[in-house]
Amino acid sequence: MKIAILAYLEAGESKPDIVMEQVADALQSAGHQPSVITIHDDIVEIVDRVRAAKPDLVFNLVESFDKDMIGGSMGVAGVLDLLQVPYTGGGPGELYLQEDKSLSKKLLDYEEVRYPDFALFAPNADFETGGNLRMPMFVKPQRMEASQGIDEKSLVRNTTELMERVLKIHKTLGDAALAEEYIEGRELYVGVLGNTLPVAFPPIELDFSGLPEGSPRVADSAVKWDETSERYKGTKSVLATLPPELKAKVQKTAIDAYRAVRVRDYGRVDLRLTDTGEIFVIEVNASCYLEKTSEFAAAAKADGINYEALVNRIAELALERFKERKTARKRQRRTAAATATPAKTPKS
Ligand SMILES: Nc1ncnc2c1ncn2[C@@H]1O[C@H](COP(=O)(O)OP(=O)(O)O)[C@@H](O)[C@H]1O
Numbered sequence: 425m426k427i428a429i430l431a432y433l434e435a436g437e438s439k440p441d442i443v444m445e446q447v448a449d450a451l452q453s454a455g456h457q458p459s460v461i462t463i464h465d466d467i468v469e470i471v472d473r474v475r476a477a478k479p480d481l482v483f484n485l486v487e488s489f490d491k492d493m494i495g496g497s498m499g500v501a502g503v504l505d506l507l508q509v510p511y512t513g514g515g516p517g518e519l520y521l522q523e524d525k526s527l528s529k530k531l532l533d534y535e536e537v538r539y540p541d542f543a544l545f546a547p548n549a550d551f552e553t554g555g556n557l558r559m560p561m562f563v564k565p566q567r568m569e570a571s572q573g574i575d576e577k578s579l580v581r582n583t584t585e586l587m588e589r590v591l592k593i594h595k596t597l598g599d600a601a602l603a604e605e606y607i608e609g610r611e612l613y614v615g616v617l618g619n620t621l622p623v624a625f626p627p628i629e630l631d632f633s634g635l636p637e638g639s640p641r642v643a644d645s646a647v648k649w650d651e652t653s654e655r656y657k658g659t660k661s662v663l664a665t666l667p668p669e670l671k672a673k674v675q676k677t678a679i680d681a682y683r684a685v686r687v688r689d690y691g692r693v694d695l696r697l698t699d700t701g702e703i704f705v706i707e708v709n710a711s712c713y714l715e716k717t718s719e720f721a722a723a724a725k726a727d728g729i730n731y732e733a734l735v736n737r738i739a740e741l742a743l744e745r746f747k748e749r750k751t752a753r754k755r756q757r758r759t760a761a762a763t764a765t766p767a768k769t770p771k772s
Pocket residue numbers: 540562564568569570571572574604605606607608611641642643644694696706707
C-alpha cells in the first residue's frame with residue numbers, strides 16, 4: 425500500500441522530526457511503500473504533493489500549519505477530507521474539540537469524567553467559569569500544546585499572580601488563558617488505541633522524585649524540552665506501579681475521556697491521581713507524539729505491542745474507518761436505487 429507520511433517542517437529546518445523516519449521504517453517493514461511529504465505554510469503545495477503521491481492512506485503527523493497559527497492542523501485535516509484521501513487521526517471537527525481545552529472539559533462533564541474546575545479568560549469575550557475555584561491554580565493557554573506558555577510560574581497562589589499570568593498569555597501567545605485548580609498528585613499518562621473498542625495501555629508515570637525540594641511537580645516546557653536543565657534531568661517516565669483495581673479505574677477513565685472528545689485511532693490521556701485516589705483528566709492528546717521512545721510507544725511495548733506493530737495497527741484502524749464509511753455509502757446508494765419509484769413511461 426502507498427502511504428504518505430504528512431509532517432510539518434518549521435521554517436529553516438531541513439530535516440523533519442525523527443518520528444517520520446521511524447514511522448516510515450515501521451510501515452516499510454510490513455511491506456508498505458511509505459513516502460514523506462513535509463509541509464510548511466503553503467496550501468497549494470500540500471494539495472499538489474498529496475495528489476501527485478496518490479496515496480492509499482495519509483499518515484497524518486501534522487501538528488501545525490505555520491507556527492503562529494492556532495488551529496492549523498484542523499485546516500490540513502479539512503484539506504485531506506476534501507481531497508477524499510483516507511488519513512489517520514481526527515478530522516477538522518474532532519481536532520477542534522480536542523484542541524480547545526475548555527470545550528473538551530464540557531464534553532468530559534457530560535460523560536461524568538472528572539477534570540479540574542476552571543475559569544477561562546479570553547481577551548475579547550465573557551468571563552467563563554466551571555465550578556467553584558480555590559487557590560492554588562495553574563494557568564495555561566487554552567489551545568496550545570507541548571507546554572507552550574507553561575513554566576515554573578504557571579502555578580499561582582493569589583489573584584495578583586493569577587492576573588499577571590493571564591495577561592502574559594494574552595500578550596505573548598495571543599491565546600485565551602485557562603486557569604485551573606491545581607491538582608496535587610501523581611502524573612499518569614495512558615495510551616489508548618482503537619475506535620469501536622479502544623484499549624488502554626498500562627499507565628506510565630512521570631516521576632518527579634529527582635527534582636529539588638520546592639521545584640514545582642509539573643511537566644512544564646523545561647521538563648519536556650530543555651535537556652540541559654535541572655528540571656529535565658530530575659524527571660523521568662516509568663511504568664506506574666498501581667494496585668490492580670486503581671490501575672483498572674485509571675484506564676477506564678482514560679478510555680471514557682478518549683471517547684468523550686472523539687479521538688480516532690490513537691491518543692494519550694494525561695491524568696492526575698490524588699493521595700485520596702481521585703482521578704482527574706488534565707488533557708487528552710489525540711494523535712499523540714509517536715516517537716519510538718515516547719510514553720505512548722513505551723506503554724504499547726509494556727502491553728506486548730512492539731513499535732512496528734503499533735504503527736501498522738494505527739494505519740489499519742484508519743483504513744478500516746474509511747472503508748466502513750465507503751461501504752455504508754454504497755449500501756445507502758443501492759437501497760435508494762432499489763426503492764426509487766420507477767420513472768413513468770411517457771405516453772407516445
Ligand atoms: N490543573 C492542573 N493541575 C496540576 N498540574 C497541571 C494542571 N494543568 C496542567 N498541569 C501540569 O502541566 C503540564 C502541561 O499541561 P497540559 O494541559 O497537558 O498542557 P500541554 O498541552 O501544553 O501539554 C501537565 O502535564 C501537568 O504536569
